Amino acid sequence: MAANNKTDPMTLPTPPALRLPGLRSVPARAALFRVGGAALLSLLPVLASAAETAANSHASAPHLDGGSLSALWVIPFAGILLSIALFPLLAPAVWHHHFGKISAAWALAFLVPFAAVFGMDLALYELAHTVLLEYIPFIVLLTALFTVAGGVRITGTLVGTPAANTLGLGIGTVLASFMGTTGASMLLIRPMLRANEKRHHKTHTMVFFIFLVSNIGGALTPLGDPPLFLGFLKGVEFFWPTVHLFAPTALLVACLLALYFVIDLVLYRRDPGRTIEADDIEEREPIRMEGKVNLLLLAAVVGAVLLSGVWHPGVTVTVYHVPVALESIVSQALLIGIALLSLRLTSGKSRMMNGFTWGPILEVAKLFAAIFLTIIPAIAILRAGTDGALGAVIEAVNRDGQPVPAAYFWATGILSSFLDNAPTYLIFFNTAGGDAAHLMNDLAVTLAAISASAVFMGANTYIGNAPNFMVKAIAEERGVRMPSFFGYMLWSFGILVPLFGVVTLLFFL
Numbered sequence: 144m145a146a147n148n149k150t151d152p153m154t155l156p157t158p159p160a161l162r163l164p165g166l167r168s169v170p171a172r173a174a175l176f177r178v179g180g181a182a183l184l185s186l187l188p189v190l191a192s193a194a195e196t197a198a199n200s201h202a203s204a205p206h207l208d209g210g211s212l213s214a215l216w217v218i219p220f221a222g223i224l225l226s227i228a229l230f231p232l233l234a235p236a237v238w239h240h241h242f243g244k245i246s247a248a249w250a251l252a253f254l255v256p257f258a259a260v261f262g263m264d265l266a267l268y269e270l271a272h273t274v275l276l277e278y279i280p281f282i283v284l285l286t287a288l289f290t291v292a293g294g295v296r297i298t299g300t301l302v303g304t305p306a307a308n309t310l311g312l313g314i315g316t317v318l319a320s321f322m323g324t325t326g327a328s329m330l331l332i333r334p335m336l337r338a339n340e341k342r343h344h345k346t347h348t349m350v351f352f353i354f355l356v357s358n359i360g361g362a363l364t365p366l367g368d369p370p371l372f373l374g375f376l377k378g379v380e381f382f383w384p385t386v387h388l389f390a391p392t393a394l395l396v397a398c399l400l401a402l403y404f405v406i407d408l409v410l411y412r413r414d415p416g417r418t419i420e421a422d423d424i425e426e427r428e429p430i431r432m433e434g435k436v437n438l439l440l441l442a443a444v445v446g447a448v449l450l451s452g453v454w455h456p457g458v459t460v461t462v463y464h465v466p467v468a469l470e471s472i473v474s475q476a477l478l479i480g481i482a483l484l485s486l487r488l489t490s491g492k493s494r495m496m497n498g499f500t501w502g503p504i505l506e507v508a509k510l511f512a513a514i515f516l517t518i519i520p521a522i523a524i525l526r527a528g529t530d531g532a533l534g535a536v537i538e539a540v541n542r543d544g545q546p547v548p549a550a551y552f553w554a555t556g557i558l559s560s561f562l563d564n565a566p567t568y569l570i571f572f573n574t575a576g577g578d579a580a581h582l583m584n585d586l587a588v589t590l591a592a593i594s595a596s597a598v599f600m601g602a603n604t605y606i607g608n609a610p611n612f613m614v615k616a617i618a619e620e621r622g623v624r625m626p627s628f629f630g631y632m633l634w635s636f637g638i639l640v641p642l643f644g645v646v647t648l649l650f651f652l
Contacts, residue, residue: 204464205265209520209527216520219253223513224561224606228628242506246513253517269519271463277563278515280475282508285325285609287444287478292329293499294437294489297430303339305407308348309400311335312355316396319360320367320385322441323448328357328610330441333497336621344410349618349625350634351403355396357610358602362392362595365452366445368608370559370568370597376452377572378579379590387591388598391646395599398642434489440481447477503616507609514606518562525558525570537574546575548651552592556600556643560607568597592651599643603635604628 226245230238238245258266311331319327335352339345361367363385365375371384451474459466524531529538536558540550551571558567571593575586582590601608605615605628615625626634 205262205268207261207265207269207519207523209523209525210530212520212524212527212532214524214532216253216257217524219249220514220517220521222252223249223510223517224628227510227606232627243509246509250513250516253519257520268464270516271465273515273519275462275465275467276471278512280471281511281515281609283475283478284444284448285507285613286504287447287482288323288326288329288441289504289613290482291437291440291444291485292326293333293497294434294440294485294494295330296433296493296497297334297337298433303335303342303348305404305411307338308335308407309404311338312348312351312403313396313400315352315356316360316400319356320363322445323366324357324361324368324608325610325613326441326444327360328352328614331356332614332617333499336498336618336623340621342411343414345618345623346625347403347406347410349614349623350631351399353611353614354602354635354639355399357614358608359392359395359399359599362388362598366448368598368601369565371594372448372452373565373569374572374579374590374594377569377577379583383583383590384594387587388595391591391595391599391650394646394649395642399638402638433493436488437485440485440488443481444478447474447481450474450477498617498621500620502620503613506616507612510612511609515563521562522566522570525562525567528574540571540574546586546589548588548592549647551575551589552596552643552647552651555593556596556603559597560600560603564597564601564608568593588651595646595650596643599639599646602639603632605631 223246226238226242226249230242230245254266254270257269311334315327315331315335318330322330332352335348336345339348342348358368362371365372365379365381365384367384371379374384375381451468451470454470456469458469460469460472461467524533525536528534531537536554540547540554542550555567555571572582572590575582575589575593602611605611615631619625625631
C-alpha cells in the first residue's frame with residue numbers, strides 16, 4: 144500500500160482503474176454529473192502541481208518508518224474487517240443503511256491519531272499516495288470492468304444443470320487469465336445467476352465461482368491478477384506464470400470442478416426448485432448475446448491496463464510529493480472513456496433486464512476506501528522487514544540465508560487473504576532478493592510459490608480479492624443467500640486449505 148518514501152523501489156503503480164458514470168435514468172444522470180464534476184475538480188490539484196513539479200523535484204517526501212510502528216496501529220484495519228464480518232450478522236439493518244459511515248469512521252480512527260502522532264505533513268502524504276497511486280487506479284479498473292461487462296446480456300434458455308454449471312465455471316476459469324479475474328467474474332456472474340434462478344440451492348455455486356473464476360483462474364498470465372502484473376512490471380517474463388504455474392493451477396481447477404460437480408449433482412436431485420431438465424424443454428429460446436460491442440470494449444480495457452506496463456514516457460505529475468506517472472493518468476482516462484462509451488452504446492433496457500445497478504460497485508468503493516487507508520500501517524510494518532513488529536514473519540521464510548518455498552507460499556498466501564495481495568506479493572518478491580532474472584531461474588520454485596499463493600489464497604476470504612466482494616454483492620442483490628464473512632471462511636478453509644496443502648507437498652517442498 145503506502146510507500147515509505149517516493150523512491151521506494153518496492154513501490155509501483157497498481158494497474159489502472161476507474162470511477163463511475165451513470166445510466167439513463169434521472170438519478171443515474173445525476174450520478175454521472177457528480178462523477179464528472181468530481182473528475183474535473185480532481186484535475187485542479189494535478190494541474191496546479193504540474194507547475195510546481197520542477198521546483199519541487201529535489202524535495203524529499205515525508206518518510207514513514209514502519210520499524211517504529213507498534214502492532215496497535217493495525218487496530219483500525221482489524222476493526223473494519225470485524226465490522227464487515229460481524230455487522231451483517233448482528234445488526235444487518237444498521238449495516239445495510241450505514242456501512243459507508245462505519246467504514247469512514249474506521250478510516251478516521253486511523254488518520255486522526257496518525258496525524259496527531261506523526262504530523263499532518265506525513266498523514267497528507269500517506270493519504271495522497273494511497274488515493275492517487277492505489278485506490279483511484281483500483282476503483283477505476285473495477286468500475287470500468289463492472290460497467291462494460293454489465294452491458295453484455297445473454298438471452299435465451301439458460302438452465303443450471305450440474306453439467307452446464309460445471310462447464311460455465313470451467314469457461315470462466317480459463318477466461319480469468321486473459322481478461323482478469325474481475326473481468327471474467329463480471330461477465331459471467333449474471334448469466335450464472337440467471338441459469339440457476341429456479342434452483343433452491345445456489346450458494347455453493349457462488350462460492351465455487353469465487354474460488355475458480357474470481358481467483359484461481361487468474362494465475363496464468365499477468366492479465367489475470369494484479370500481483371502477477373506487478374511481477375511483469377518488475378521484469379518477470381509475460382509467459383513465465385503460464386509455464387511455471389500451469390501444473391498447480393490445473394490440479395486445483397480439476398479438483399474443484401470435480402468436487403463442485405458432485406456437490407451440485409446431489410443438491411440438484413433433491414432441489415425443490417428444479418422444475419425442468421435441459422433436455423425436457425419443448426420451446427427453448429436460442430442463446431443470443433446483446434451488447435456484443437462490450438466484448439470489444441473489454442479487450443480495450445485489457446489494452447489500457449497493458450499500456451501502463453509497457454509505455455513509460457518518463458513524465459510524471461507530482462501531487463504533494465507523490466509522482467503520478469503519465470502512463471497511469473492516460474490509462475485511467477482511457478478506462479473512464481471506455482466505461483462512458485459502454486453506457487452510450489448499450490441499451491438502457493438491456494442493462495435493466497440484465498439486473499445492472501450501481502449498488503455492488505458503490506459498496507465495494509466505500510468498503511475498500513477504508514481498507515486501503517487502514518491497511519497503511521500494516522504494509523509499512525511488513526516493509527520494515529525484520530525490524531518491524533511482524534519481523535518474525537519475514538524471518539520465518541528463510542533458513543540459513545536461503546528461501547524456503549513452502550514458507551513463502553503460506554506466508555504470502557495468509558497475508559494475501561486479508562491484506563492487499565499486490566503489495567504483499569512485492570514484499571515477499573523483494574524479501575527473496577528482488578532480482579527478476581535470478582528469481583525466474585535459480586529461485587524459480589520460490590517465485591512460483593510467491594506468485595501462486597498471492598493469486599490462489601485471495602479466495603480464502605471475501606476481502607482477499609476485489610471480485611470476491613463484488614460477486615457476493617451482486618448475488619445478494621439477486622436474492623441469493625450468501626455466507627457471512629466467517630461462514631465463507633468455513634467453505635474456504637474446509638475445501639481450499641487442504642488442497643493448498645497438497646499443492647505445497649507436490650510443488651513447493
